[in-house]
Amino acid sequence: MDTxxxxxxxxxxxxxxxxxxxxxxxxxxETKKAIDASGADVVTVAVRRVNITDRSKENLLDYLDPxxxxxxxxxxxxxxxxxxxxxxxxxxAAGVSDLVKLxxxxxxxxxxxxxxxxxxxxxxxxxxGFIVLPYTNDDPVVAKKxxxxxxxxxxxxxxxxxxxxxxxxxxxxxxIMEQVKVPIIVDAGVGTASDAALAMExxxxxxxxxTAIAGAQDPIAMAEAMKYAVHAGRLAYKAGRxxxxxxxxxxxxxxxxx
Amino acid sequence: xxxxxxxxxxGQPRVCRVGATVGELLRELDITSERVAVELNLEIxxxxxxxxxxxxxxxxxxxxxxxxxxxxxxxxxPIASLQLGVKDGHE
Numbered sequence: 577m578d579t580x581x582x583x584x585x586x587x588x589x590x591x592x593x594x595x596x597x598x599x600x601x602x603x604x605x606e607t608k609k610a611i612d613a614s615g616a617d618v619v620t621v622a623v624r625r626v627n628i629t630d631r632s633k634e635n636l637l638d639y640l641d642p643x644x645x646x647x648x649x650x651x652x653x654x655x656x657x658x659x660x661x662x663x664x665x666x667x668x669a670a671g672v673s674d675l676v677k678l679x680x681x682x683x684x685x686x687x688x689x690x691x692x693x694x695x696x697x698x699x700x701x702x703x704x705g706f707i708v709l710p711y712t713n714d715d716p717v718v719a720k721k722x723x724x725x726x727x728x729x730x731x732x733x734x735x736x737x738x739x740x741x742x743x744x745x746x747x748x749x750x751x752i753m754e755q756v757k758v759p760i761i762v763d764a765g766v767g768t769a770s771d772a773a774l775a776m777e778x779x780x781x782x783x784x785x786x787t788a789i790a791g792a793q794d795p796i797a798m799a800e801a802m803k804y805a806v807h808a809g810r811l812a813y814k815a816g817r818x819x820x821x822x823x824x825x826x827x828x829x830x831x832x833x834x
Numbered sequence: 835x836x837x838x839x840x841x842x843x844x845g846q847p848r849v850c851r852v853g854a855t856v857g858e859l860l861r862e863l864d865i866t867s868e869r870v871a872v873e874l875n876l877e878i879x880x881x882x883x884x885x886x887x888x889x890x891x892x893x894x895x896x897x898x899x900x901x902x903x904x905x906x907x908x909x910x911x912p913i914a915s916l917q918l919g920v921k922d923g924h925e
Binding site for chain 2: 597598599600601604607621622623624625626628629631635636637647649665666667669670671
């Protein structure tokens with residue numbers, strides 16, 4: 577991979593443009609293998625109560641070398657500004673960095689973000705020195721507002737979390753990419769490799785996914801497919817695609833024909 | 835016999851020795867990882883405070899760490915929502 581084409585957020589350089597979640601795997605060994613196959617160097621984790629009754633249970637972080645991966649805590653499952661801020665603070669207290677993937681959910685059936693709550697929570701956390709990566713709708717106005725208040729990247733969804741529907745509104749995503757001058761990480765809704773490649777071809781700076789890999793029949797093979805899809809999409813974006821035309825343009829010269 | 839106090843840890847009642855610190859409680863619970871956060875009566879403690887902060891009768895402690903996610907799993911209980919009366923808020 578081109579080492580000059582690195583994603584940078586808040587002065588941090590990321591090796592991979594594929595970021596992965598760590599939920600829904602069969603066990604930690606499968607999680608680790610899938611992450612390795614994906615080549616991702618950013619992995620998201622949730623913050624939850626420690627199991628105090630059964631200490632024999634292993635911890636995910638025993639399997640993930642913090643020197644090798646950027647651990648990105650999220651506020652998954654939070655439906656209020658207060659909860660999201662509380663979990664972000666707890667994540668910082670338990671972790672090593674100021675990074676947080678901020679989620680404030682607005683509806684438990686679609687898991688769509690509550691964008692008003694998201695902006696409010698982001699403001700509070702940015703004031704406290706957090707580097708807030710907000711999980712947001714494919715709404716260009718909200719994306720701009722998030723950047724205006726100090727978010728150093730935005731993470732618009734492709735489709736509802738875990739739905740595998742792919743990019744539902746490519747035009748909105750393109751508008752966000754054109755209008756917002758911070759890295760765009762397409763987060764949630766990717767179903768298969770072509771979805772990830774498309775997101776990158778549109779100009780996304782990275783793609784974050786969990787279910788598309790963890791829920792595949794062979795998660796490790798899908799993780800590898802996603803690695804190539806994101807890489808191919810990025811290369812195609814940088815190469816610049818040809819314009820779409822209604823009629824054919826011959827590829828071979830007419831000259832020299834009989 | 836030592837004098838004991840009643841506290842709550844991660845939502846469960848627990849008996850604790852008078853004068854115990856947060857750090858002692860963590861070791862008693864066999865929690866050795868550095869990657870934990872402790873909330874004492876809704877105040878998030880700095881790691882450096884663990885060995886100095888004493889636990890008092892009726893204290894409510896939350897001890898949290900990172901898990902795979904994603905969505906909340908059914909295994910690891912999320913902490914109760916701050917907004918009482920509102921549904922738990924996690925699924």
